[in-house]
Amino acid sequence: MDMDNPRISCLRGCRSLLARAAWFIMARIHPQAQPWWSNSMGQYNLLKSCMDEKNANMVCSMIAKIMGLVGAYDIWNNMRHVKHTKLTRETKDHIYQTIVAASLGQPLGTGESKGFLFRCPFEVALLTLHIWTDVLLHKVKKGISSINISGETQSLMDTCKVISDYMMYLLVAQPTILPISGNVQDLPAVASTKVKAIAASSKEQFLEARGSMGIDLFEDYDIPPWIDLFKVANVMLLEEGVVDDEASPGAHTVFETLARTWVRLLAYAAGKSSTYDHARRLSKGGELITFVWLFMVHQGLGDQGPHEVDLVPRVSEEGQSLRDR
Incomplete structure (x- = not known):
């Protein structure tokens, strides 16, 4: 009869998950030799992870609490919510074409709102664009x-x-490979708490109710309270096209702008990372951002090359873009 006891079943489930978590932690501490990069990209979606946590069963909730008590909640969170996907030929082409355009000095488009967004701390711009990408995909x-x-x-x-x-x-x-502030991990944690507080039981419901979100996600940052970064992101993307609910050409223009913006963000992060960080990752198999960095070095881009990559044009005292010189 004890075999059917839900309490015993729960404890057995916890023990199994704890064993997996322990193995994951040991693998992180003593990683085995890894093969050359397998064309795989790590994937983490903030909204999906928040909704999964919000709807987690009792076993997962208990594991999360235990891992939090031993200071390993971040590892547990990554184990549960980090996925991997193969890098497609199409995505490689978008990255290649955008970086080549930058190396040739071709403008990538920087409107006033894009300038404002990318003058925010890198992590704020990244998180804003990440959530807005989900919003835009859902809308289209x-x-x-x-x-x-x-x-x-x-x-x-x-x-x-x-x-x-x-x-x-x-x-x-x-x-550590991104150009961010020291306490950056606080931002995803605070954002997750605020997302979970929204009356939504799924990612789709949250996206429908996105109007209740806004600058509260970034209340600890030095951003004017009247600025809604999600509206800024919207205007930024619509500067070069309008999403039309009836036909796809408008959507194509906006996603073309958004894809170019994301590659720009990736290239900026790669160019700002240290050579040591990239070399260390190459010894473990490599990351997409590391190979982007290698290609950028070949093109003479980044902090290690003659041409730095900026998110917004730098302007000289005379008002002329330094990029145009």
Whole structure:
């Protein structure tokens, strides 16, 4: 009869999950030799992880509390919510073309709102764009039938999604490789708490109720309280096109801008990382951002090259863009 006791079943489930967690921690402390990069990208979606945590069963909730008590909650969180996906040929092409354009001095477009967003701390810009990417994907998929979305537009949407989740993965799992402040891990934690407080039981419900979110996510940052970064992100993307709920050309233009923006963010982060960080990751198999860095060095871009990569144009005292000199 004890075999059917739900309490015993729960404890057995906890023991199994704890064993997995312990193995995961040991693998992180004593990693085995890893093969060359397997064309795989880490993926972490903030909204999905928040909703999964919010709807977690009793076993997972108990494990999370135990891991928190021993100071290993972040490792547990990554184990549960970090996924991996293969880097597609289309995404590689978008990255290649954007970086080549930058190396040739071709403008990538920087409107006033984009300048404001990217003058915020890197982690704030990243998180804003990450959530807004989910919002935009949800809006387009809801408003446009899949049969009206061209293959090229779908490829752009997929690129935006995977790079967005990859950059968020770096923020929560490998923050030292990003140009961020020392307490950056506090931002995803605070954002997660605020997202979970929204009356939504799924990611889709949250996206429908996104109007109740806003600058509260970043109340600890020096940003004017009247600025809503999500509206700024919206205007930034609509500067070069309008999402049309009836046809896909407008969506194509916006996702083309968004994909270029995400690659720009990835290239900026790669260029700001130290040579030592990239070399260390290469010895463990490598990361996408490391190979982006290698390509940028070959193109003469980044802090180790003659041409730095900036998120917004730097302006000289005379008002001329330094990039145009």
